Amino acid sequence: MTDEGPRTNGRQGKGRRENARRGNGPQRGAVWGAAAWSAGVLGLLIALPWAARSRLPDRLATHWSGRNPDGAMSLTAAALFPAATWLVLVLATAAAFRFRPARSRGATGVTLATGGVLLTGAQTSIVHANLDRTRWQDAAPMGVEVVLIIAAAGLAGLLTWLATRPHQASPAGARPATGAPVPAAAPGEQLVWLSRAVNPWLQLAAAVLGLGAVGGVLAPASGLIALNWSLIVPFASTSVLVLACSSVQARVTDRGLSVGFGPFGWPSRRWSPADLESARAETRTPAQAGGWGYRINGLGTTVMLRRGVCLVVRTRRGGEFAVSVDDAERGAALLDSLISRAASPTG
Template sequence: MAWAAGVGAVLAGLPLAVRGRLPDRLATHWGGAGPDGSMPLWAAALFPALLWAVLVLSVGLAVRRGALPARGGLGAVLPAAAVFLTGIQATVVRANLDRADWRQAGSVAAGIAVGAAAAVLAGVLGWAAAARAAGPGTAPADAPAPADAPAPAPAAPGDVTAAGPAVELPDGARLVWLSRTSNRWLSLLGVVAGLVAFAALAAAAAGATDAGWAVGAPFAVVALAGAGCSSVTARVTERGLDVAFGPLGRPVRRWSVQDVASARVETRRPAQVGGWGYRLSGHGTTVMLRAGECLVVRPRTGAEFAVSVDDAARGAALLNALTARAPR
């Protein structure tokens, strides 16, 4: 995992990046009256990184053996530990910064409290993202249809209506269509930008540079945008269409069945809509994560919306059928 290696590099690099402003030994333990324990600079740099490496290997081994669920281990434990260890390391560096002797180090109470709160938040968000990723998926486009999900009816020869495919819904039937798509390159962009933001903000928290906040903030925005546009989940239910973005399924765009005029399938490519991700063009709005089949929705008001997901024909057919029988 590249992000795990990046966290280790940040942990080890924080003290080394400002070693000229640190004493030969760093205060690493505090008692009631102040610092009461220290380590050489090299040990203070490597110890948290080694602790992180042992934790990553232990969690990975526990998940592989089934002793720890992947959702709880990779999704919650590791993000929380990464934020907590980095917060502690940044706090220790700040407390020792520009001190002639480790015994003169400042207090770490506030930094530890903030780091612990941030770690809890990171763990909750990581757990939520992992729980969503572990949710039900969708069958591939060439898989046979479930017994209770009719296949789209073929269009009649010469039928060029924009209404799209449709299915016959049995009385009382309640059907759901779900499809998820992701883009590994946008995910990689989010990870790389997130690591840069993580390192810059950690350096700023440690007092190593005043430019850390100015550098970290825009990279954090890029990381959030990359993560938000790297995956998409489309779901059709009796209420209409939901399109959820990112690992947390937020934000969400919704159309009720009364708001949808029709749905269809259309082949689109990045060059047609202006690139990858969330695009605005003459075609309306397109969520372009991979070239090819897209589910296109024509609302009763506003521009068309398209999302590149698999099995779009079945989703369009179900949405058209639900729209046709919805009360106006």
């Protein structure tokens, strides 16, 4: 929950404890995703040179002065040195997140994304430059590859920052304390409710599928195999779809309800108060919804990321939309007050 509201007297400690519990889901999902990414990058750094060992010289060119190679390592060192560098980076970011979570939460994801792309890109280019050469001195020169690797690493860091940046507080206005009943939204008053939910298992599945797509790109880039789009496209597209269904953010403002999917909150669905007939909180299970993720069945549309209470709205067209997020009761109460105001003659 991002909607914390004012804290006073004895409710201060309670509010913090409730917010901490509600943050466990997204934090757990982030940890799972970081673990899968870390393990996948480590595997790629070691596997790429060893998979091509029969086509590589005894020593591999690993450093270039300008476009010409001027340093080399054995195959074992060329595989383990970047892997050890990656492990040090992962352990350092894990320690920072463990002991200073508030300060390092955003930087952790950016560091892992940037470092992982940078190291795997460099390892791929090294294998490609040494492939089918008899001596490391004959390795292909480095040029545009370096620029592309740095650009890709920067893009990965930027996208990760956009996906993990803290959600900004809503426009100034009255915001009820966490767990408190929602007062009726009077004309001219801005009441805002915001809640998120994450399914760490879906995030893990998306990370694994994404790593499969990355491996399908890096292996051809290193020269090991031919580019096979029939392998890359299914992994990449399925990863994106699963990632979009692995997290959700629901927001209620005076403009109505908006539900954003995935780490970027896009795509999204929106309803104005005039589009809705009612809102309620209702307990639903994955069995009732037809499974996990974005489901459509006799109950209508359900975004099922965790079992329990869901925010359910009925549109004036007769359909229902449900989303499993924390504090659904308060979101439904606020939305109902906005629907009543929109339906009143003076609303």
